[in-house]
Amino acid sequence: MTPLRLGYLYGFGSYLIWGFFPIYLKLLRPAGPVEILAHRIIWSVLFVALLLAALRNVGFLRSLARRPRTLAGIGVAAALIAVNWGSYIYGVNSDRVVETALGYFINPLVSVLLGVFVLRERLRPAQWTALGVGAAAVAVLTVDYGRPPYLALVLAVSFAGYGLAKKRLGLPAAEGLFVESAVLALPALAYLGWLAARGGLAFGHVSAGHTALLVAAGVATAVPLLLFAGAANRLPLTALGMLQYVAPILQLGCGVLIFHEPMPPARLAGFALVWAALLIFTLDALRHGRRTRAVARATAPLTVTNH
Template sequence: MSEERRGYLYGLAAYVIWGFFPIYFKLLRPAGALEILAHRVIWSVVFVSLVLTALRNWRFLARVLRSPRLFGGISLAAVLIAINWGTYIYGVNSSRVVETALGYFITPLVLVLLGVTVQRERLRPWQWAAVAVGGIAVVVLTVDYGRLPYIALLLACSFGSYSLVKKRLSLPPAEGLFIESAVLALPALVYVGWLTAAGDAKFGHESVLHTSLMIFAGVATAVPLMLFAAAANRVPMVGIGILQYVAPILQLACGLFLFHEPMPPARLAGFALVWIALIIFTVDALRRRPAPGPAPASAEPVAALPPR
């Protein structure tokens, strides 16, 4: 099997796992979104520490600790990914899986807007067309919901900002996840301690299965990230960009067919406009695909960073 084909399998596995995350997070109820987020952070630190110890790969810490700018960037990334994770968990467990899927559908368009406004990049005409259609979609969905689809927008904006910060950092995914989780670990431990002292913690008080699934959050966070990193080293950017639509399609399917969330005609029209925008965006990228060559060595294509 070729390395590129192997990379596509790794990438597909990562995005399929992320696509079925709504089922996993539903199983963590009745724990609240903040408690789930706190345990996700804590057990991510534990699991990635074991992986890094097995690989004997702790040298990166010295570089991070010697650079206040790098540490500050990682800390900002940690806050942004915590907002993203917390919003996603809240959306899933408040029966808004369809809206969370929308957030990840519009993320590429938000990334394009950030490229224009922050990176001062110039958009091609078809990219502007995709952004315009995406904007119309948000207006249609706002009218349908009777409010801004704030969960979707917060997911897309937090992940887009996270991607922008990560673009300027140079840590591989496992090391980056460890430091980001470690930055969040102290407030997570404090929150879990407070929740336990108040008698409101669900961890350890529901069932053995529930407790095991809470602990498993560290594995569930790290494993698809590592699969993604393996894919990103082998697959061209355009291939990764197309694969990233697998997760929100599966999340949308979960919301509609497993959890029976409503999809009235106006909402369907809004989603259709988002899909049209993504088709324009993807076709334009495929038309301008560079000549075939070896996949880049960098581990994190910015437009397809793992969002969950």
């Protein structure tokens, strides 16, 4: 199998898992959102630690200890992904799967805004148009919900911020996930201890199957991230960008078709505006990518071979 095909396989695998993740999270009830988040963190640390030990790749921890700025960046990334995970779990288990899907549809547009305000990037006219249409979509959805779509916005901003932090850190997927989860592990353990002392811990008190599902949260968290890293190393950025819409489409399908969440006409109109913004954004990215490659080929120096 070629690296390109393997990249697509990894990419589809990661987004398929993320797309059907609401079904898994529903099975974790009656555990509360914070308890589920704590288990997700703790079992991720253990799973990735075993993986790194099997790969004999633990020496990176010593080098990180000598890089305080990197450690601070990891702390920021850990806080952002904790907010993202916690908000997503809360949304799914409070029957707001459709709104969580909206957050991941909006995410690329928020990433563009971060590029403007944090990285000082300049936008092309089509990108400004996409942002304007996206803002109109949020306005329509605010009218429909009777409030701004807070959950979707928190998910979009936290994940876009996490992506920016990861880009600046440049850590490999497994190592980065391990350190981020390790930063959060002590607060997670403290919360579970407090919950157990109050008699409110679901872990071990519902059924053997429920306990196994909570333990499996580590694998369910780490595997799609590792698949995504494999895809990112093999696919062009434009292809990876197109694949990212697979997950929210599947999440939306879960919310409407499986969990029967309402989709009134005004909400559908808001989603349609979001999809229009993403279409403009994606087509512009594809066109810009082709133009950049054409310019690179035209300006590439000729190679002279002596026979």
